[in-house]
Amino acid sequence: MLPVLYSFRRCPYAIRARYTLAFLKVSVYLREVVLKAKPDALLSLGGRSTVPQLIDVDGARYAESSDIIFWALSKSSIKNRSQQVWPSEIKQRNNMKAWIAYNDHFFKYWLDRYKYADRYPDFSEVYYRSKGEVFLQRLENRLKKRRFLFGESETLPDIMIFPFVRQFVAVNQSWFESSHYNNVKVWLARFVNSALFQSVVMTKYVAWEAGQAEVPFPA
């Protein structure tokens, strides 16, 4: 018996949760959700039915990607990896939290408008992109001096931010390729070209239906 993770393959919140689980080798049963036809098992939990959501074996519910990520940190037996991604120094943790919060509140806001510019006709797609670029430039400045946001190896801010940058880039890949964000390009490629991302995190699963065999993740 394992905890259950409700997930949606392309969702950036679900991607960062799955990446953390895979990186820390914390096992769950993955239930792939179709957002337009959420399973009753998820809806009947009540309240928010966004993905990702994790239900632990004792019934405890983690309804936010960040809750799942911190739950995974507490469960991982690979202590050097959990220490690597979330070092114990308080000042550094606060700084990391600030980067994650900036991503989740500001970058995500402009990302949605850039991605769905036709639904936000007040301004142009290029305008929304330029707003998102403020964050890309901050990432670029930081990554000029180090391989990852907080040093030479990945930490939670990298893991929690890259799925959103990936989505931003996907709106107009050729624009990004020709842009000057060269260090962001290399940083993003490290994640999306990794075996962990391609062969584990982004594995395709059929939509889960009640009664079907559970799917262990990471496989």
Ligand SMILES: N[C@@H](CCC(=O)N[C@@H](CS)C(=O)NCC(=O)O)C(=O)O
């Ligand atoms: N703050 C949540 C956001 C999760 C979220 O918005 N997920 C989207 C998919 S990317 C979703 O479930 N949308 C469907 C819905 O809102 O019902 C988290 O960090 O997990």
